[in-house]
Amino acid sequence: MSAIVLASSVLAGCGGNNNNGGNGGANVEASSSSGASSTASASAPAKSGEVVKLKMWGGVPAESGPQAVVDNWNKEHPDIQVEYVRYVNDDEGNLKLDTALMTGQDVDIYVSYTMSQAQKRMESGFMADLGAYGDYNIDEKMGADAANWKIDGKYYGMPTTMSSYFVALNKDALDAAGLDVPKEWTWDQLRDYAKALKQGDGYGFIQNTEPYADPLDSALTKDGYTKADGTSNLDDPLVSKWLETLNAMMYDDxxxxxxxxxxxxxxxxxxMFLSGEVPMLNIGAWLLRSANNFTDYPRDFKIAFAPVPRLMDSAGDYITRGGLGDFISVNAKSKNTAAAWEFLKWYADGGMAPMAEGGRIPASKDADRDAALASMLGSKPETYDxxxxxxxxxxxxxxxxxRSVPQEVVDLRSQEYEKYFLGAQSLEDTLKAMVARHNDYLKQNAK
Structure with missing residues (x-):
């Protein structure tokens, strides 16, 4: 905690008067007197014989692909050498990256995993406008879904992976219970599956905390985060539905x-999932980096995959999290932006292939996706459906x-629904508190 407080103090000292401290330090925001970089500064190339050194920050463990990526690049490009720095993609890890950016530590290229994180870093001036380079068409390479990552109509980073979120299923347990692998389903149906799959005092369903609140964003992407009058919509009936369903699964079922x-x-x-202890897990494609590791996670069952369930009754109204991900930016304040850009283009168009074993399929049309899929299935493809x-x-x-909701909103709503799930606050009071705090945020940030 002392380290987090110290880091927050550093950020506050560097960021002017517009910082907002947040839960766990994850939503520290810094303002920049010059704003976000509007052009990608072309650093002077290194003198003949000099080696440019870059540092790339990302959330994937080095041994799960990134180290192989940079080793391949370094072998082919002796004049530009890349070092990979891993930060954990949680509140504390994102604070570590933000602190490094704010204090001028060596961050040349880095990955943001949500739009809310990317937006904050762009506004603080730590993202180069990639459109200024003019030699790479992100829309053409990555497809229409790339536009979801534009900020103010510009690309301040490049989405590099086909991002998928799903419920991983123990196929053997499903077969024993006579249950099919769903291609579309509701949270009520998942609740029934969890009851049918529960063994003794064990659980039938668990969730990774990163996509935990995705159903809220799914519902509010459809219905709007604000109502027609501009006030908060965090009391949307589907928000209430999610809260009630999960609470019942925790305490009734x-x-x-x-x-x-x-x-x-x-x-x-x-x-817990890979050991066979719990048969269903809500998670993303990064599960595969552990599922392919039979040394640390031995298993004897086949894994199947289902879409994340929807809250609404109609499948036609459903919007789910996914599309493209792993948004990689060049730090506008790097001394070597030109070299960083060369690395990023190479990475996106196929250099990232070793990442596939951890579930990260290249988004670029010029990458070999068949080879990536083969890598994703690992050494034992028969253990997957x-x-x-x-x-x-x-x-x-x-x-x-x-996910593009501001980090402050992510934090305020999680603080309130955690009280509900702890039994410290009623459903009605939780919805009222989320709405009141969201309305305060909207007023404070009105343009």
Whole structure:
């Protein structure tokens, strides 16, 4: 905690008077007197014989692909050498990256995993406008979904992966219970699955905390975060539906762990799923980097994949999280932006291939996706239900959203719904508190 407080103090000292401290330090925002960089500064090339050194920051463990990527680049480009720095993609890890950016540590290229994080970093002046380079058409290379990552109509980074979120299923447990692998379903149906799959005092369903609140964003992407009069819509009926459903699963059905218990124990949800202890896990494609690791996570069951369930009754109204991800930016304040840009283009068009084993399929049309898919299935492809994996990765045509709600809103609503799941606040009071705090935020940030 002392380290976090110290880092927050550093940010406050560097960022002017518009900082907002937040829960866990994740929503520290800094303002820049010059604003976001509007052009990509072309650093002078290194003198003949000099080696340019770059540091790339990302959330994936080095051994799960990034180290192989930079080793391949460094072998081919002795004049530009890249070092990978890993930060954990959680509140503390994102604070570490933000602190490094604010204090001028060596960050030349870095990955943001949500639009709210990217927006904050752009506004603080730490993202070069990639359109200023003019030698790479992101829309053409990545497709229409790339536009979800534009900020003020510009690309301040490049989405590089086909991003999928899903419910991973123990196919053997499903077969034993006589349950099919869903291609579309509701949270009520998932609740029934969890009851049918629950064994003794165990759980039938667990969730990674990163996509935990995606159902809220799914509902509000459809219905709007604000109402027609401009006030908060965080009391939308679908928000209430999500809260009630999960609370019932925690305390009535006892098929999923209480959120408080999960957070305080730092519950190892991937390990619990891969060990066969819990048969369903809400997570993203990064599961595969552990699922392909049979040394640390031995298993004897096949994994199947289902889309994340919807809250609404009609499948035609559903919008799910996904599309493109791993938004990689060049730090506008780097001394070597030109070299960083060369690396980023190479990475996006195929250099990132070693990342596929961890579930990261290249988005660029010029990358070898067949080879990436083979890598994604690892050394034991027979341990996956290939049809369902292909469906959630490539074939599901459900419209996708990129989480873009401001970090302050993410934090304020999580602080309130955690009280509800802890039994410290009623559903009605939780909805009222979220709306009141969101309305205060809207007033303070009105343009």
């Amino acid at each position: 006892k098929t999923t762990p209480p959120l408080g218990e999960q957070l305080t124990s730092k519950m190892p949800v991937e390990q 290939r049809d369902s994996l292909m469906y959630v990765t490539f074939e599901d045509t459900t419209p996708k959203f990129v």
